Every structure is written in C-alpha cells, then in structure tokens.
Amino acid sequence: MNLANIALLSVAGLTAGTVNAIAGGGSLITFPALIATGLPPVAANVTNTTAVFPGYVASVYGSRTDLGELAHEGQRRRLLWSLAPTSVVAAALGCALLLLTPAEAFEMVVPFLVLGAAAVLALQDRLRRIVGHPRAMSRRRQALSLHGMVFVGSLYGGYFGAALGVMLVAALGLVLDESMARVSALKNVISAIGGLVGVLAFGLFGPVDWADVAVVAPAALVGGYAGARLARRLPSAVLKAVIVVFGTGVGLVLLYRAFF
Numbered sequence: 706m707n708l709a710n711i712a713l714l715s716v717a718g719l720t721a722g723t724v725n726a727i728a729g730g731g732s733l734i735t736f737p738a739l740i741a742t743g744l745p746p747v748a749a750n751v752t753n754t755t756a757v758f759p760g761y762v763a764s765v766y767g768s769r770t771d772l773g774e775l776a777h778e779g780q781r782r783r784l785l786w787s788l789a790p791t792s793v794v795a796a797a798l799g800c801a802l803l804l805l806t807p808a809e810a811f812e813m814v815v816p817f818l819v820l821g822a823a824a825v826l827a828l829q830d831r832l833r834r835i836v837g838h839p840r841a842m843s844r845r846r847q848a849l850s851l852h853g854m855v856f857v858g859s860l861y862g863g864y865f866g867a868a869l870g871v872m873l874v875a876a877l878g879l880v881l882d883e884s885m886a887r888v889s890a891l892k893n894v895i896s897a898i899g900g901l902v903g904v905l906a907f908g909l910f911g912p913v914d915w916a917d918v919a920v921v922a923p924a925a926l927v928g929g930y931a932g933a934r935l936a937r938r939l940p941s942a943v944l945k946a947v948i949v950v951f952g953t954g955v956g957l958v959l960l961y962r963a964f965f
Contacts, residue, residue, distance in 0.1 A: 710742045711920055718921035722760030722928025726767065726893060727936045728948040729870015730819075730955040731757060731928075735921055744914055750803065751911035754866060754903040756921035760929030761897035767933025768890035789898055791852050792859040796899035799863020800906035811864060816960035818861065819868040823952030826875035826945060842880065850880045855895055862899040863906075868959075869896060871952035885944040889936050 717738035721731030732753055739749035739756075765772070802811075825832060842850070854876035862869040873892040874885070881888055907913050936944060 706742070706916055706920070713738050713741065714917060714920040715924045718756065718760075718924030719928040721757055721921075722763065722925035722930075723932035723935070724928075724951065725757060725760055725870055725896070725925075726764035726929045726932025727889070727939075727944070728951040729872070729874065729892070729896070730868040730951055731760070731925075732866050733868070733955050733958060735925075739914075739917060739921075742917065744917070747803075747808070748912040748914060750808075750865065751903075751907035752914045752917050753921075754900065755907055755913050756918045757925045758897070758900040758904050759922045760925030761893060761900045763926045763929030764893040764933040765890075765897050767930045768886070768893050768937065771884075771887045771890035771937060772894065774887060787848075788851060788855050788895065791855050792895050792898040793902055795856040795859035796863035796902035797906065799860040799899075800903055801863075802860075803864045804906070804910055808865075813963050815865055816956050816963055819871060819952060819959055820956035822868065822872040822875040823949050823956060826871070826878065826952065827949045829875070829878050829945075832879060847880050851877070854880070859895065859899045862896065863903055866899075866903075868952055868955045869899075871948055871955065874948055875952075885948075886937050886939070889944065890933075893933065 714735075717735045721734045723731070724734065725731035735757060736749055736753045739752055740746065744752060854873070858869060858873045858876060861872065870889075870892050873895055874888055877888050877891060878885070881891070883891075939947070
C-alpha cells in the first residue's frame with residue numbers, strides 16, 4: 706500500500722465516521738475509496754463493514770447522554786434492550802445473503818430504498834397523521850413496529866448498509882415520540898450491533914483486507930465520536946434537514962451507479 710492510498714483511506718474513514726454518526730451513508734465514501742485502491746467489489750464491501758465498525762462504537766459513546774435520557778423509564782429500557790436480539794438475527798441473515806447470493810439484483814433496489822427513506826423522513830409529520838402519532842400507539846403496537854423496522858434495517862445493513870442510518874432514523878421516528886438527537890442515538894446503537902455481527906461474520910468467512918482496515922478503522926473511530934457530539938448540538942429541524950439532504954444525495958449517487 707502506497708502513501709497515496711493511505712491518505713485516501715484515512716480521509717475517507719474520518720469523513721465516513723462523522724457522516725455515519727450524524728446521518729448515515731458514510732459507506733458511500735469508504736466503499737468507493739476501497740475500490741479505488743484496487744479491491745474488487747465484494748472484498749471492498751466486507752472490508753468496509755469491518756473498517757467502519759469502530760466509528761459506530763465511538764458514535765454510541767458520543768451519544769451516551771441521549772441514550773441515557775431515552776432509556777430513563779423502565780418499560781422503555783426493556784423495550785430498547787429487546788431490540789438487540791432482533792438486530793443480531795437480521796444482520797446475520799443479511800451477511801449470509803451477501804456471502805451466498807449474487808449482489809446485482811439487490812444493488813438495483815438499494816437506491817430506491819435510500820430515496821424512499823429520505824422521503825419518509827421529509828414527510829414524517831404528514832405520515833404521522835396517517836399512521837397515527839407515537840403517543841397514540843399502544844405499547845404492543847409500538848413494540849411490534851420497532852422490531853419490524855429494526856429487523857428490516859439490520860437485514861439491509863448486514864447485506865450492504867449504505868445509508869442504513871437514514872433508513873433507521875426515518876423508520877424509528879415514525880414510532881418514537883423523541884427528539885431527532887435521541888432517535889439518532891438509538892440508530893447508532895442498532896448500527897453498532899449490526900456492525901459487530903458483520904465484523905464477526907466477514908472476519909471468519911469474508912475476503913477482508915486487514916491492511917486497509919488498519920488504516921480506515923482508526924480514522925472512522927475519531928470521526929464517529931466527533932459526529933455524535935456534533936449531532937447533539939444540532940436542533941431537531943436542522944438535523945432532520947441534514948439527514949434528508951444527505952440521504953437524497955446518497956440515493957441519487959447509488960441510482961446513477963446502478964443504472965449508468
């Protein structure tokens with residue numbers, strides 16, 4: 706690995722860690738950077754999943770205050786803890802799909818999923834009037850909705866993961882009556898759980914390039930902490946706008962890559 710590649714991956718890792726903590730979609734930065742260094746797509750994908758994981762951990766630590774406030778009630782704390790097994794199972798299935806099936810068909814769908822998530826977040830208030838405000842939901846309905854959304858999001862995250870944060874924030878915001886910073890904090894936890902599953906699965910069975918991981922991971926760690934601290938200081942409306950704009954951009958780039 707030459708100095709130019711080291712510099713490229715370091716900048717990409719730092720930027721991706723920051724973006725993942727705030728909005729999600731940082732993989733769109735590191736994935737092309739890894740391909741630019743000469744890795745084939747599948748190897749770049751599994752290497753990327755492994756490399757950005759420390760950034761998720763740092764973002765969880767950086768958003769620990771919001772997580773503590775989110776889980777201050779006993780019932781809610783039990784609900785949040787119960788999401789972990791759902792995320793683990795779904796992420797494992799997603800990793801298996803990546804390693805055992807061709808990626809072309811799913812890659813064609815990914816841009817529409819990302820654009821759809823950005824649209825859901827942008828129209829969140831209107832959609833709440835249709836599906837019902839979180840305060841009007843029963844605990845059972847809220848729990849089932851959260852598990853369903855976490856399962857789908859973690860499945861996608863295990864398979865590819867670009868803009869996973871955008872999807873999770875959009876979906877969780879429909880069923881949680883919380884600030885965007887707190888929803889983003891929960892998104893960081895779910896992303897970290899899925900990322901850990903990916904590291905274990907791809908580390909054992911995937912073609913991970915560990916030299917590239919050694920460059921990207923420390924940079925993503927720093928970026929993840931910085932991004933989480935920044936997200937806490939942004940007003941909910943501003944944070945939502947940042948996520949919508951970035952998610953739309955990610956979706957359009959993925960759409961271009963898939964069809965052109």
